[in-house]
Amino acid sequence: MPETLLSVENLSTVFTLPGRALLAKSARLTAVSDVSFCLEEGETLGIVGESGCGKSTLGRSILRLIEPTEGRVVWQGRSLTALSKTEMRKARRDLSIIFQDPVASLDPRMNVGQIIEEPLKIAEPKLLRGERRKRVERVMDEVGLAPEMINRYPHEFSGGQAQRIGIARAIVTEPKLIVCDEPVSALDVSIQAQIVNLLKALKERMGLTLIFISHDLSVVRLVSDRILVLYLGRIVEIGPRQQVFQNPAHPYTQALLSAAPIPDPVVARSRERTALQGDPPSPINPPSGCGFRTRCPIAREDCAKDLPPLAKVDADHQVACLFWTEVRADPALAAG
Amino acid sequence: MSLYAGKRQALEEAFIERDDAIPRGKPRSVSRDALRRLRANKAAMTAIVIFALIVIAAIVGPHLVPYDFETPDWSAFTAPPSIESGHYFGTDQNGRDLLARTLYGTRVSLLVALIATTVSVVVGVLYGAIAGFAGGRVDSAMMRFVDVMYALPYILFVILLMVMFGRNVFLLFAAIGLLEWLTMARIVRGQTLSLKEKEFVEAARAGGVSNFAIILRHIVPNLVGPVVIYATLTIPEIVVTESFLSYLGFGVQEPLTSLGTLISEGAAALGAADWLLLFPGGVLIVMLLALAFIGDGLRDAFDPKDR
Numbered sequence: 205m206p207e208t209l210l211s212v213e214n215l216s217t218v219f220t221l222p223g224r225a226l227l228a229k230s231a232r233l234t235a236v237s238d239v240s241f242c243l244e245e246g247e248t249l250g251i252v253g254e255s256g257c258g259k260s261t262l263g264r265s266i267l268r269l270i271e272p273t274e275g276r277v278v279w280q281g282r283s284l285t286a287l288s289k290t291e292m293r294k295a296r297r298d299l300s301i302i303f304q305d306p307v308a309s310l311d312p313r314m315n316v317g318q319i320i321e322e323p324l325k326i327a328e329p330k331l332l333r334g335e336r337r338k339r340v341e342r343v344m345d346e347v348g349l350a351p352e353m354i355n356r357y358p359h360e361f362s363g364g365q366a367q368r369i370g371i372a373r374a375i376v377t378e379p380k381l382i383v384c385d386e387p388v389s390a391l392d393v394s395i396q397a398q399i400v401n402l403l404k405a406l407k408e409r410m411g412l413t414l415i416f417i418s419h420d421l422s423v424v425r426l427v428s429d430r431i432l433v434l435y436l437g438r439i440v441e442i443g444p445r446q447q448v449f450q451n452p453a454h455p456y457t458q459a460l461l462s463a464a465p466i467p468d469p470v471v472a473r474s475r476e477r478t479a480l481q482g483d484p485p486s487p488i489n490p491p492s493g494c495g496f497r498t499r500c501p502i503a504r505e506d507c508a509k510d511l512p513p514l515a516k517v518d519a520d521h522q523v524a525c526l527f528w529t530e531v532r533a534d535p536a537l538a539a540g
Numbered sequence: 541m542s543l544y545a546g547k548r549q550a551l552e553e554a555f556i557e558r559d560d561a562i563p564r565g566k567p568r569s570v571s572r573d574a575l576r577r578l579r580a581n582k583a584a585m586t587a588i589v590i591f592a593l594i595v596i597a598a599i600v601g602p603h604l605v606p607y608d609f610e611t612p613d614w615s616a617f618t619a620p621p622s623i624e625s626g627h628y629f630g631t632d633q634n635g636r637d638l639l640a641r642t643l644y645g646t647r648v649s650l651l652v653a654l655i656a657t658t659v660s661v662v663v664g665v666l667y668g669a670i671a672g673f674a675g676g677r678v679d680s681a682m683m684r685f686v687d688v689m690y691a692l693p694y695i696l697f698v699i700l701l702m703v704m705f706g707r708n709v710f711l712l713f714a715a716i717g718l719l720e721w722l723t724m725a726r727i728v729r730g731q732t733l734s735l736k737e738k739e740f741v742e743a744a745r746a747g748g749v750s751n752f753a754i755i756l757r758h759i760v761p762n763l764v765g766p767v768v769i770y771a772t773l774t775i776p777e778i779v780v781t782e783s784f785l786s787y788l789g790f791g792v793q794e795p796l797t798s799l800g801t802l803i804s805e806g807a808a809a810l811g812a813a814d815w816l817l818l819f820p821g822g823v824l825i826v827m828l829l830a831l832a833f834i835g836d837g838l839r840d841a842f843d844p845k846d847r
Binding site: 264267269293294296297299300301303304305308309310311312313314315322323326327348349350352353355356357359360361362364365368370373377395398401 | 557558559560561562563567568569570738739740742743744745746747748749750757758761762764
């Protein structure tokens with residue numbers, strides 16, 4: 205019976221933007237709003253959404269790299285959000301992150317060995333120098349890098365190699381959870397496959413739990429067990445991968461899926477597509493009621509009144525749409 | 541899941557493609573790359589050689605010259621430069637050998653510049669990095685303090701410090717260093733603001749590194765380029781400040797001398813004994829030019845993009 209590793213409860217992250225004039229009221233940008241979900245040990249949760257929908261902020265808020273404004277993050281029964289800064293630093297050895305830009309995430313003044321060993325020094329300060337170096341070399345080997353590279357500097361590597369260094373740094377403390385923030389979107393497609401396979405293999409081998417943030421549905425589909433769809437910082441749909449991909453219940457999910465490219469031109473030409481019009485509304489001034497109603501093909505008057513609650517489609521599939529039964533019954537309605 | 545564990549693992553191993561093409565040559569750190577570019581810059585390398593010669597002359601020169609900087613030669617007052625008498629640069633009105641005085645003055649000027657620059661770099665880098673990294677109100681308060689310091693007239697400070705430190709030139713210049721750090725702090729703060737948004741800083745935080753350690757291990761090393769460049773430009777500034785203050789009579793006191801004092805004395809004797817101005821003035825100009833070229837070369841070496 206897999207146990208709940210992480211539960212996120214009503215998490216909100218609000219940024220206060222500086223006012224333009226001296227005494228102007230500062231604007232508030234709600235990047236993540238009232239997000240709750242649970243994560244079981246060993247599963248991979250894919251977080252998808254357009255750029256600016258709060259995916260990265262959510263990932264960083266869970267790790268408290270950005271302080272969440274409201275809500276709790278409970279890690280193995282302990283509330284991370286209640287920990288002091290020092291305690292949080294200790295807890296970080298179990299939590300890790302992989303970044304989007306592989307080169308920018310490596311300090312150009314440090315060599316590979318120094319980069320990878322940095323979190324290890326903090327997690328296990330008693331480790332002797334030689335042992336630490338051995339650990340670093342072993343981890344490098346595990347991510348498919350030659351241990352002889354240990355004295356090299358980040359700018360000497362290709363993007364794929366740099367991302368492997370980032371992954372090595374993320375796993376060197378043997379964490380349980382890794383937040384992967386668009387780990388492959390800055391890489392060439394051929395390299396993307398390598399890195400995705402590497403992450404999957406590491407996950408199997410080390411029993412990792414992953415939060416996989418991406419806007420690339422085909423990548424998310426490949427790695428995730430469950431999918432969380434975010435729009436304007438809110439969950440619009442969350443459920444098992446099969447269900448979300450094959451039988452989406454929210455018009456936004458449908459639109460996202462229909463916008464994803466299909467590698468087969470025959471299939472691609474024959475399918476119906478719902479192109480969303482315009483950009484998402486500003487998170488500084490979100491629309492009343494359902495955030496998606498300004499772009500939703502089936503929006504009605506009721507949608508502007510209240511926030512649609514998360515309704516249960518079945519046991520672990522939830523959707524935030526008042527009319528999800530209709531969407532489900534007639535996908536063409538949303539495709540309209 | 542344990543069924544076929546061995547086979548699964550073998551498959552998996554085969555599945556992970558390795559990417560271990562090792563880059564060629566020796567490992568190239570950022571500083572090593574910069575040095576390589578600097579070495580290719582002829583003007584800067586020439587300037588470094590000239591500056592090194594001046595430094596060496598200032599350190600060992602006074603011991604090699606047969607005359608010392610304060611004892612008069614009773615047989616030669618205001619003697620023009622001549623090879624026979626051994627006064628290659630001539631003597632001043634008190635019969636002191638100008639070559640010895642110039643070498644000694646260069647030594648004092650350089651020492652003073654070194655002290656003041658070191659103080660300004662240490663204070664400026666730490667202050668700027670802390671302000672930039674802390675951000676928000678702390679940053680505003682710290683930078684407003686810098687603005688206030690900027691607004692106060694420099695010479696007023698110098699006079700106050702003169703009263704406090706009296707004749708101790710070295711303490712005086714350590715104090716001048718404490719004024720010179722303002723620009724350094726601004727430069728460093730600006731750089732820190734952009735550095736702290738970089739993902740590697742976030743990665744360090746995710747690894748549990750404390751803020752202070754992040755500043756020392758990630759921010760400060762990445763500031764080396766701009767700091768080194770600005771420091772090489774501070775040295776001539778301090779040399780000029782020292783000359784200016786000595787010219788006004790605030791700086792180095794007799795019989796100790798510095799380039800500025802020598803120039804001030806030489807200027808008074810212009811027309812009667814031109815060499816008293818020409819030799820120390822020439823050394824100062826060559827030194828300042830060399831430092832300017834070195835600073836330029838370092839800037840090109842550290843940021844090849846902004847040429």
